[in-house]
Amino acid sequence: MEPATPSWLPEGKTTAFALTIPVDCETVVLAEGRRFAQHPLPMSHQVYEIQRGVPRLLGMLDALGIKATFFVPGWTLERHPQLVEPIVGAGHELAHHSYSHRPPTDMSESEERADFERALEVMAAFGVTPAGHRAAYWSASSRTLDIVAEYGLRYDTSLMGDDSPYLVRRRDRDVVELPCHWILDDFDHYAFLPQPRIGRNVEAPQTAVGIWRAELDGLRRYGGLYQLTCHAFLSGRAGRTLALRGLLEYALSCGDVEFMTCGEAARRALAAPPARPRAGVTETQ
Amino acid sequence: MEPATPSWLPEGKTTAFALTIPVDCETVVLAEGRRFAQHPLPMSHQVYEIQRGVPRLLGMLDALGIKATFFVPGWTLERHPQLVEPIVGAGHELAHHSYSHRPPTDMSESEERADFERALEVMAAFGVTPAGHRAAYWSASSRTLDIVAEYGLRYDTSLMGDDSPYLVRRRDRDVVELPCHWILDDFDHYAFLPQPRIGRNVEAPQTAVGIWRAELDGLRRYGGLYQLTCHAFLSGRAGRTLALRGLLEYALSCGDVEFMTCGEAARRALAAPPARPRAGVTETQ
Amino acid sequence: MEPATPSWLPEGKTTAFALTIPVDCETVVLAEGRRFAQHPLPMSHQVYEIQRGVPRLLGMLDALGIKATFFVPGWTLERHPQLVEPIVGAGHELAHHSYSHRPPTDMSESEERADFERALEVMAAFGVTPAGHRAAYWSASSRTLDIVAEYGLRYDTSLMGDDSPYLVRRRDRDVVELPCHWILDDFDHYAFLPQPRIGRNVEAPQTAVGIWRAELDGLRRYGGLYQLTCHAFLSGRAGRTLALRGLLEYALSCGDVEFMTCGEAARRALAAPPARPRAGVTETQ
């Protein structure tokens, strides 16, 4: 079977590769309890992201000529404002990732709305108007897509209902959902922190990248969106950065893989929506 | 040692390969709590099965000429009726997998019976009379096999007492047990959902398929039933489908492996029951 | 470095390979709660051991000419008396593994003593006087070795204080401790049962055997006792049996590995106790 070019991709391309980099920083730890601000180990574990992880990943992306999408909570932007220029100045996309990195499913409607707006205000202070949004922990509430539509963002990326982009109609607007998946998240392979209990994952970089490459080759066969999520405090470790670089170089060499930011993927999907194999989409999707 | 053909298999064959595909869909999430209907992430994670997973697997099976057995809860059939035609029309078997996908060990006798009958009714409305049954979560109660026998089904596939089919006498009838096993279930390798907490598995497709192939080669040596369970919301992901395809192509190339539906395996086992190596079967098996 | 022959081994040998096979059968499940006797899935999972696992392993050992040590709880012997003849008749060792397979650390002294004696009585009824003992779950109490010495058994195999046999002085007698270790137990790689929650392990046979081979090669370098524990309900699965066979064939081919039962290992260690690298053994070891 010769894979066809999906409607929303350039001729000859089977797969859009959107590399996304959340910069959750200390929010991951502080969301588990304010007391952890007094625990040097987990705090230093997250600050690594700023000290070493983001610079290292930015350097690698620059060397490879790839533009990524950075999802940075408002809290991180306020705490580490020096992050913005190197990201935006290098042509990467900066997108909405909540203010406090608490899951919307744990918030009331007014809390969620306030948190959403506060993040927009922080971004505006840096001159950034985000094109899209990702819920903290991908834990969108039943209201999240309404809010995304209401504030005029073009896309959301928190759901898993397909492996191609799909349109969700909310408030008389089409929001593009750019689906994600656990497979393509370094958190489930690399996150290790016993207290607070963030994770117990110490997968080999070779194994994680092997899983990611298997999914990339799968999508190249069937066509779709390959959205990889790499946290700078995880994938910014030296051996993991090298392994990720190997995957990116492989993708660049494929010929049928097109790198793009989430913003561009959403623009393309709106202009020429991908076909879905059959109807039956449920209400809550 | 030259492996002999088991009594119940065609001449020259060592192993029956029964590919089974449960289509649990949203029931997996809703059985953990009705409130999750309001959580877009887990709901979209399950709806993927309908949107993409089942069509992709059906396409692959069609390309390879393999007939599978689909275990679809009654609830799924009611919610996604468009599923039936592509499955039955392509010659696959549709079998009984409860109505609500709650484990029988958690139900009273009257609840279990009502759930069992309701599933039969839904299937009848689609013109389907199931030949066999699989308990939700393989969690048969001490009554389940009685009920299966009472309603005249030919086989059950929820137990693990052997790796060849075996007969269980209930209500004066022989029910064929087609044993399953955790090794050959993609759930334990691939299921990942933190809330509700369905699983934390993100095994590499290469590793999962390596385990499955090791067991296939083992059964080819000793003879028996190879029953593989692949959920469409898990194995329907692109890279996993490709890896599964590789396993199926390998099995097709072996020469001594015969693909068959569970219904056919049960018919064969009833006609020429496999020998068991020794007596001592306990009551509860 | 040329590894020397340890004092207790035949000339030219570096490593004693003692394959041990517990036959815990339903006790593993019933020890978690009597109610599970009514759950067909876990009961069938354990009965597999009798139906298929033990016969398959016995057949393989016969083909390779290897004698193993079977640790069978008294309860299992009463429930499945047909087990004894194929094991003992083939020249394997049958050893003491408690009556009820409850951990001694959870029993009072009188309970532990009664359970110990009851197992001896059951074995005596089959004409067997055990040379050694393994605590259920390796969970010896502070009294266990005293009891082993008191009843005149030659060895125990429940502790991990070395990787060569060592003598423990109790009740004016030397009991040989044949140390075990988690690495060399298939339970930690293969045991999977969610209810009762026995384990969540579905390791690839290649991986498990790779770990076992790494440890074997390590002991061949340093010299010592390689005691491998394989449960028939786990390693008796087809693919795992084949993988285990590969390991055994490798060990047979090494030349410096001597297969022996635990009884023989203990006899040798008593006759020519291995040197320990330094003093400092603590009281509780």
Add this chain to the structure above:
Amino acid sequence: MEPATPSWLPEGKTTAFALTIPVDCETVVLAEGRRFAQHPLPMSHQVYEIQRGVPRLLGMLDALGIKATFFVPGWTLERHPQLVEPIVGAGHELAHHSYSHRPPTDMSESEERADFERALEVMAAFGVTPAGHRAAYWSASSRTLDIVAEYGLRYDTSLMGDDSPYLVRRRDRDVVELPCHWILDDFDHYAFLPQPRIGRNVEAPQTAVGIWRAELDGLRRYGGLYQLTCHAFLSGRAGRTLALRGLLEYALSCGDVEFMTCGEAARRALAAPPARPRAGVTETQ
């Protein structure tokens, strides 16, 4: 990109390899509950460290000519005084690792200070003045670095804020932080003890060493400190020692990797502090 020599390393070297060996011994078990002193299994599991693990690792390091840093709690030194001479006499560094191996985050200030001082006293009785400190479980409290500075130690190694050494100013002194990380700790790959529940890790040595080598190659690319933590009760098992030896031999063969004790790494980092890629270090790091 040609990796440059970091300021603090000898010309032509990219990476400092500091092998660290904690000798926690029974403290790991006793910190979970004094009652476990009566459980022979976990106690023997830890005593293995003294009986076999430390001698085996010392022998290997001697053969390779590598000097390591041993972090030994005061309790271990009192209980197993015979440990000191073989370590110090062979030229390895003996460093401060608390008295009781309880995490500082669980202690009051006076408890932490008393525990810290008691360890110093025990070491002094052996004629050892430690140059550096590692918190038990890497769980430094917000006071720990102050105490380290106050007692005049040159370095701490409990945090993860970078993968090069960095200076932390406390009490008007610069303390060198030699950052560690979970990736490079054998505990997370090998620690297995169900009761007390220390861990459930039985990773293949090949896999663990593969992860370690990936990180080493990453640091060789980017330059930094490679601090590997191997417990003698874990990495002193035969197959794991052999695998570790393979990694050390690889590192020795690289040419750009310099082995050194933590003390030497700290001296170098104080003399020519490594550059950090950007500012923004937070208070709590």
